[in-house]
Amino acid sequence: MNLFLTCPPGLEPVLAQEAEALGLPGPKPEAGGIVIHGHWNTVYKANLWLRGATRVLIRMSAFRAMTLGQLEARLAKVDWERFIGPDVPVRVEASCKGSRLHHGGAVGTRVQEAVRQGTGAPIAEQAEGALRLFARIDDNLCTLSLDTSGALLHRRGHKQFTGKAPLRETLAALFLRACGYDGTEPVLDPLCGSGTVPIEAAEIALGLAPGRDRSFGFEQLPGHDPARWAAIREDGRRRETPDSALRFDGRDRDAGAITGARGNAERAGVTAITRFEQGAVSALAPPPEGIPGLIFINPPYGGRIGKVGALKPLYASIGQVLTERFQGWRVGMITTDAGLAKATGLPFAPPSAPIPHGGLRIKLWQTEPLG
Numbered sequence: 001m002n003l004f005l006t007c008p009p010g011l012e013p014v015l016a017q018e019a020e021a022l023g024l025p026g027p028k029p030e031a032g033g034i035v036i037h038g039h040w041n042t043v044y045k046a047n048l049w050l051r052g053a054t055r056v057l058i059r060m061s062a063f064r065a066m067t068l069g070q071l072e073a074r075l076a077k078v079d080w081e082r083f084i085g086p087d088v089p090v091r092v093e094a095s096c097k098g099s100r101l102h103h104g105g106a107v108g109t110r111v112q113e114a115v116r117q118g119t120g121a122p123i124a125e126q127a128e129g130a131l132r133l134f135a136r137i138d139d140n141l142c143t144l145s146l147d148t149s150g151a152l153l154h155r156r157g158h159k160q161f162t163g164k165a166p167l168r169e170t171l172a173a174l175f176l177r178a179c180g181y182d183g184t185e186p187v188l189d190p191l192c193g194s195g196t197v198p199i200e201a202a203e204i205a206l207g208l209a210p211g212r213d214r215s216f217g218f219e220q221l222p223g224h225d226p227a228r229w230a231a232i233r234e235d236g237r238r239r240e241t242p243d244s245a246l247r248f249d250g251r252d253r254d255a256g257a258i259t260g261a262r263g264n265a266e267r268a269g270v271t272a273i274t275r276f277e278q279g280a281v282s283a284l285a286p287p288p289e290g291i292p293g294l295i296f297i298n299p300p301y302g303g304r305i306g307k308v309g310a311l312k313p314l315y316a317s318i319g320q321v322l323t324e325r326f327q328g329w330r331v332g333m334i335t336t337d338a339g340l341a342k343a344t345g346l347p348f349a350p351p352s353a354p355i356p357h358g359g360l361r362i363k364l365w366q367t368e369p370l371g
C-alpha cells in the first residue's frame with residue numbers, strides 16, 4: 001500500500017527522520033507529509049509509534065480527471081471493497097485546487113455515489129465515528145485517501161487538562177526531535193502549561209508508544225486483523241528503565257496548570273520521572289541532579305499586533321535567567337516574532353522555516369549549550 005503520513009508543512013524532514021528511526025521503509029518527504037510503502041503491519045506501527053504524524057492515510061487511488069464524466073468513469077473502477085466494508089458510515093471530504101474540476105461539492109457527491117455503489121456503506125454527514133475518505137483534486141490529479149487514524153494522532157488519550165494555549169503532542173515531539181532530543185537527557189520546560197513537552201519527553205525516555213491507550217480508525221476496516229494488532233499494541237506498552245538521574249521538569253506560574261499537568265502525567269504513566277512545580281521564570285533554578293540537558297520553551301506569543309511589545313520583558317527575563325543560571329544547557333524556543341526571540345539576548349542560530357500553528361506561523365529557535 002501507498003501510505004501518506006501528514007504533518008505540519010515545514011516539519012516533513014523531521015517526520016521522515018522519525019519514520020526512518022522506527023524502521024519504516026524509505027520515507028519520502030512531500031508537501032504536508034511523507035510517503036511510505038507498506039502492509040497492514042506498517043499501518044499499525046505508524047499509527048501506534050509515530051509521535052510526529054498527524055494522520056496515517058492509505059492512498060487508495062490516483063488518476064487524472066478533467067471532467068465530471070472522466071471522474072465518474074475512474075471512480076467506478078476503484079476497488080472500494082478492498083478497504084471499505086458495508087457497515088461503517090463513510091464521510092467524504094472533497095477539495096479542488098488549480099484544476100478544471102473546481103467545485104468540491106460536485107466532486108464529493110460523485111465520490112459518495114461511487115462509495116455507495118461499490119460497498120453499500122452509508123454516507124455520514126458528521127465526521128464523528130465515521131471513516132473519513134479524502135478526495136483531493138490538485139492540478140487535475142485526483143487522489144483518494146482513506147484515513148486509518150480516526151481521531152487525530154495528537155490525541156493520545158492522556159491530556160484531559162489542556163490549559164490556555166496548549167501545544168499539540170505531535171508538534172512537541174517533532175520540535176524535541178528537531179532539537180536533537182533522543183530520550184537520554186533531562187528536559188525542562190519553564191512555562192509548561194499543561195505539561196505537554198515534559199510528558200512527551202518522558203514517554204520517549206521510557207520507550208512508550210504514543211498510541212498505546214487509544215483506538216484507531218483502521219479497527220473499522222475490512223482488512224483489519226485484531227489478533228495481530230493486539231500483539232503489536234502490547235509491545236508499545238512495555239516500558240524501558242531510563243537512567244535513574246533522568247528527570248523531566250515543568251514549571252509554570254499558574255497553579256491550575258501545574259495541577260492539570262500532574263494529572264496528565266499520571267494518566268500517561270510518567271509520574272515517576274516527571275516533576276511539576278509552581279514558580280515564575282524569575283525564580284527558576286536548574287534541577288538538583290545537575291546534569292545539563294534541553295530547555296524547551298513555548299512562551300505566550302502575543303499574536304495580535306500591540307501585545308507583542310508587552311511580552312518583551314518576559315522574553316528578556318527568560319534570557320537573563322537562562323544565561324546566568326543554566327550553563328551547559330541547550331535552549332529550544334518557539335515563537336512567532338523574531339523581535340521577541342531577540343529580546344531574550346540568547347545566542348540563537350538562524351531559526352527554522354515558519355510552521356503553521358493555530359492560525360499563526362511559528363519558528364523554532366535553538367542555541368548550542370550555553371557557556
Ligand SMILES: C[S@@+](CC[C@H](N)C(=O)[O-])C[C@H]1O[C@@H](n2cnc3c(N)ncnc32)[C@H](O)[C@@H]1O
Pocket residue numbers: 162163164165166167168190191192193194195196197251252253254257279280281282298299300301314
Ligand atoms: C503558551 S503557554 C504554554 C503551553 C504549553 N506548552 C502546553 O502545551 O500546555 C505559556 C505558559 O506560560 C505561563 N507563563 C507566562 N508567564 C510566566 C512566567 N513569568 N513564569 C512562569 N510561567 C509563565 C502561562 O501560565 C502559560 O501556561
